[in-house]
Amino acid sequence: MANAVTNPKADKGLPLSAPLQGARVLIYSHDTFGLGHLRRSRAIANAIVEDRPGASVVIISGSPVIGNFEFESGVDYIRIPGVTKLPDGDYRCLNLNVSLDEAVGLRQALILQAARAFRPDVFIVDKEPTGFRGEVVPALDYLQATGCRLVLGIRDVMDEPALLVPEWERKGATEALTRYYDEIWVYGLKDVYQPLKALDLPAEVERRITYTGYLRREVPPTPSLTKYPKITKQPFILVTTGGGGDGDDLIDWVISAYEADETLEQPALILFGPFIDRDKRRSFMERIARQPKLDAMSFDNKIERLMKRADAMVAMGGYNTFCEALSFDKRTLIVPRTRPRLEQYIRAVEAERLGLVSMLSDYKEPRTPERMAAALRNLSSQPRPSEVFIPGLLDGLDRVQERLKALTETRAPFAPAYHQAAE
Known part of the structure; x- marks a missing residue:
């Protein structure tokens, strides 16, 4: 159910890195409202470390309730200042008494600092190619220069084409797909829905799309402390x-x-x-x-x-x-x-x-x-x-693991000047 995927950096003869067993994955969770983006990122992060116990995953999130969730060993999170969507469609800072622009600037700086300090092998950006109001662009620029693999993960349906196309044009999202991302993972099936079809993407970008199937969920291993009625x-x-x-x-x-x-x-x-x-x-x-x-x-x-x-x-x-x-x-x-x-x-x-x-x-x-x-x-x-039998319906996490393995096997070692000096 997946398209063929090409990795632009893999064609450059870059040296191979360590296998995914000890890989580092950074996930940016676009979560200005609700729980959806956070819960999807959590499912992916937990699946990564369950399959590869030596891996480390950090989730960057502005969700005010991220601390209420349990994560597997090997997963941690960085809480950045939250923003919330107002009924009129505008946004404001959730808790801090600062302007939205100042909050976005702070979030942007923290995301970039996390990228510099954590040195991920793979950076997975959820939903928004440039992040909330472009806040992940500096991190994308920095990580691309280090050889880090950049992945955009999107749900099966984004929005109706009449709204999605102008929104992505306004945000420069289509340009970002071409410029930054090695792969685009659609967490669904092509036969169900093609969320980016209306964007008329260049053929080189289309070839980077993988339809993973839906992300299956498991019952948490530990019991809930909540008393049920x-x-x-x-x-x-x-x-x-x-x-x-x-x-x-x-x-x-x-x-x-x-x-x-x-x-x-x-x-x-x-x-x-x-x-x-x-x-x-x-x-x-x-x-x-x-x-x-x-x-x-x-x-x-x-x-x-x-x-x-x-x-x-x-x-x-x-x-x-x-x-x-x-x-x-x-x-x-x-x-x-x-x-x-x-x-x-x-x-x-x-x-x-x-x-x-x-x-x-x-x-x-x-x-x-x-x-x-x-x-x-x-x-x-x-x-x-x-x-109802639908091939690959719940294979999403398996496909994510396969693509992560392929990406880390062709990832160049991270070696900035200060890192080399430390060695």
């Missing part, structure tokens, strides 16, 4: 909105279905997420308390255990949740967000076309309690993802 001791539907910052409509829709239809038999557990508005959460809890077949939790950093335990899932359709639904073979109802991007809607349409999930959307039809109640009732008879 009694509702989880019987077959239940898990309702999750990821980080929760934009999941109000889904939560409201599910609650309204139980309020309107007392014949719904299967109970549901609603997981709010850490970024839900406190007032909205309080209002939801008041309504949930009046429904005997509903319960709620605020946040679980080992949500995979809840997913494994659930009989079915209802989710917004972000990339990570979709991977988890496939990995744990759960009957899933996707209720995609359609504002400000159609990313989740596009993914849900394609996944439903393949028979992997069912979809319920208010994009073109009204959001009524009756529609949600009917969709929840139909979940029990829906096929599981495993009943």
Whole structure:
């Protein structure tokens, strides 16, 4: 399912480095909002060190909740000042009382310093070729000069072409693909969706694209310290909105279905997420308390255990949740967000076309309690993802390991002047 990949630096006769066993990988996690980018980067980092115990991985992230997650031995993170997206689409600094420009300058300096100090063999940039407002460009320039392999990793769906093309042109993203990146990893399948097709990339860039397949997820080896409600001791539907910052409509829709239809038999557990508005959460809890077949939790950093335990899932359709639904073979109802991007809607349409999930959307039809109640009732008879055979569907982490091995075997040794003097 993958295109042939060429490595421009590999054709230059560069000396071979040590194998991946002792490699260093730096990951930049584009995480101005939510949990998606962080959780994807964490899955990749953990898989790298599990497969190669001698490897070291550092994740650069601005997520305020990165410290709540467990990482495998060999993985660590650097927390840079966070930024957050406002309802009008603009951004502001999350915690510091400084301007956005000053925050970006600080983030940029920290990213570059991390690159200089860590000396990675491979630098994986998540989603944004130039980073948030171009903040990774100095690090890309520096690392390219050292012979470090540069990789852009993107999810299966970015956005509808009408919005993606002008956005990437404005950011200089297409130019950055050509100038910097040895490889582009699409964490999905070409037969499902081609996220960069509308960009009309040069042939030399197209040849660097690998469709890895989706990134499978595992249940964490250690138990969760979170106490689960009694509702989880019987077959239940898990309702999750990821980080929760934009999941109000889904939560409201599910609650309204139980309020309107007392014949719904299967109970549901609603997981709010850490970024839900406190007032909205309080209002939801008041309504949930009046429904005997509903319960709620605020946040679980080992949500995979809840997913494994659930009989079915209802989710917004972000990339990570979709991977988890496939990995744990759960009957899933996707209720995609359609504002400000159609990313989740596009993914849900394609996944439903393949028979992997069912979809319920208010994009073109009204959001009524009756529609949600009917969709929840139909979940029990829906096929599981495993009943649909799609070659390479969950091979993403295996392909990542293969490409990392190939990249590090042709990576030139890092030898700046100060490093040579130290030796």
